[in-house]
Amino acid sequence: xxNKIKVVGxxxxxxxxxxxxxxxxxxxxxxxxxxxxxxxxKLLRELLNTQSRNIPIxxxxxxxxxxxxxxxxxxxxxxKIDAASIQSIIKIGxxxxxxxxxxxxxxxxxxxxxxERYRLILMTKGDLLDQKRKLHQSRLKxxxxxxxxxxxxxEEDYAAVFKRNAIVAEEFMMIGNSMKSDIIPVLNxxxxxxxxxxxxxWVHEVSQEDLEHPKLLRAESIKAIMNIL
Amino acid sequence: xxNKIKVVGxxxxxxxxxxxxxxxxxxxxxxxxxxxxxxxxKLLRELLNTQSRNIPIxxxxxxxxxxxxxxxxxxxxxxKIDAASIQSIIKIGxxxxxxxxxxxxxxxxxxxxxxERYRLILMTKGDLLDQKRKLHQSRLKxxxxxxxxxxxxxEEDYAAVFKRNAIVAEEFMMIGNSMKSDIIPVLNxxxxxxxxxxxxxWVHEVSQEDLEHPKLLRAESIKAIMNIL
Numbered sequence: 513x514x515n516k517i518k519v520v521g522x523x524x525x526x527x528x529x530x531x532x533x534x535x536x537x538x539x540x541x542x543x544x545x546x547x548x549x550x551x552x553x554k555l556l557r558e559l560l561n562t563q564s565r566n567i568p569i570x571x572x573x574x575x576x577x578x579x580x581x582x583x584x585x586x587x588x589x590x591x592k593i594d595a596a597s598i599q600s601i602i603k604i605g606x607x608x609x610x611x612x613x614x615x616x617x618x619x620x621x622x623x624x625x626x627x628e629r630y631r632l633i634l635m636t637k638g639d640l641l642d643q644k645r646k647l648h649q650s651r652l653k654x655x656x657x658x659x660x661x662x663x664x665x666x667e668e669d670y671a672a673v674f675k676r677n678a679i680v681a682e683e684f685m686m687i688g689n690s691m692k693s694d695i696i697p698v699l700n701x702x703x704x705x706x707x708x709x710x711x712x713x714w715v716h717e718v719s720q721e722d723l724e725h726p727k728l729l730r731a732e733s734i735k736a737i738m739n740i741l
Numbered sequence: 742x743x744n745k746i747k748v749v750g751x752x753x754x755x756x757x758x759x760x761x762x763x764x765x766x767x768x769x770x771x772x773x774x775x776x777x778x779x780x781x782x783k784l785l786r787e788l789l790n791t792q793s794r795n796i797p798i799x800x801x802x803x804x805x806x807x808x809x810x811x812x813x814x815x816x817x818x819x820x821k822i823d824a825a826s827i828q829s830i831i832k833i834g835x836x837x838x839x840x841x842x843x844x845x846x847x848x849x850x851x852x853x854x855x856x857e858r859y860r861l862i863l864m865t866k867g868d869l870l871d872q873k874r875k876l877h878q879s880r881l882k883x884x885x886x887x888x889x890x891x892x893x894x895x896e897e898d899y900a901a902v903f904k905r906n907a908i909v910a911e912e913f914m915m916i917g918n919s920m921k922s923d924i925i926p927v928l929n930x931x932x933x934x935x936x937x938x939x940x941x942x943w944v945h946e947v948s949q950e951d952l953e954h955p956k957l958l959r960a961e962s963i964k965a966i967m968n969i970l
Contacts, residue, residue, distance in 0.1 A: 571870035575804040595820035641800035
């Protein structure tokens with residue numbers, strides 16, 4: 513495998529830096545705002561429905577999340593939610609945007625090492641500006657030969673990136689925490705993948721967690737890639 | 742000039758297809774929702790302030806616009822705005838996302854012709870997913886060698902695109918409707934620019950409309966580029 517691979521793709525959120533815990537905290541705050549109207553359980557189930565409905569229109573990222581929280585708040589409160597609460601929901605989003613980027617363990621060393629020997633590409637989805645902000649803050653930008661902010665990470669999106677960057681699927685390995693977005697689509701295209709799960713995963717990203725596949729590796733930490741590549 | 746230029750950049754919104762009129766209509770609808778609380782004049786002035794404050798956080802695009810409308814509605818109504826009205830504001834945004842792309846005159850022919858003789862790059866800012874949707878609907882994607890969705894269009898953003906794509910500024914011409922985003926930054930970098938104004942311009946984009954510069958051309962229609970390149 514080591515001799516075959518020429519290009520390594522790396523996911524960002526919850527692979528290089530903390531992300532999902534901020535959304536989990538945000539949902540807790542949201543639930544406390546909505547407590548007068550509905551239980552946390554029902555609220556978060558309905559929020560997920562709203563998000564799933566809105567993602568084809570809004571895409572991924574914080575703004576999409578905030579708009580879906582506001583929409584769900586209006587619906588579930590039967591339009592009784594007051595404007596001060598709406599402002600608090602807007603503030604939840606702004607607070608996420610203001611979080612300082614927190615790198616996960618070993619990320620800096622592993623990327624530096626990989627860049628010397630492979631074409632290294634950051635492949636992330638979400639808000640363009642927000643990902644740019646996080647990449648800048650992380651000081652990891654120069655660790656990559658190239659950065660792709662993708663509107664989605666389905667098979668066709670990877671295929672488009674491969675084509676645009678002249679990447680041969682059989683020479684590519686993707687590293688990431690999401691089976692749905694980082695692993696399954698690239699395996700389907702004939703590439704290799706290394707799944708590094710994170711302790712928190714958005715329900716929307718959970719998919720075939722126990723999949724077995726000859727080109728799929730699993731590790732507890734991104735550091736494990738050093739034993740393979 | 743004709744012999745010097747090798748790469749042509751083209752803006753999308755209000756250069757290739759209708760955009761600003763949808764936002765103008767949206768503001769009218771917004772003003773009618775807010776009429777019980779505030780005059781249209783004051784409302785739109787304050788909305789622009791909110792947008793200017795939020796753009797460094799949210800970036801450009803429809804979601805950013807909707808979040809700023811909601812925030813402004815809460816503020817200017819002194820939190821008296823009801824949730825049904827908030828839902829109507831969310832709908833304004835979804836309506837913009839559902840607009841069918843409407844190409845401006847001559848766009849299709851001009852791009853086809855340019856692509857045969859120049860490296861042609863679409864350079865647009867806004868929501869990644871929304872620009873992708875519009876490009877797909879427009880059927881113009883194959884008219885371009887390359888597409889750049891940019892989080893902003895300041896001088897440093899163009900410089901980064903030039904570097905990434907090995908573009909020499911003196912061999913580049915940008916075509917667009919916004920002096921602020923399409924023309925001034927590339928002139929400052931030493932490139933050529935053709936300003937094709939559109940009848941509607943967002944106040945935030947208005948800048949040095951009567952600038953004179955040896956590398957700046959002006960035209961009523963994108964078709965005029967055929968007399969130059």
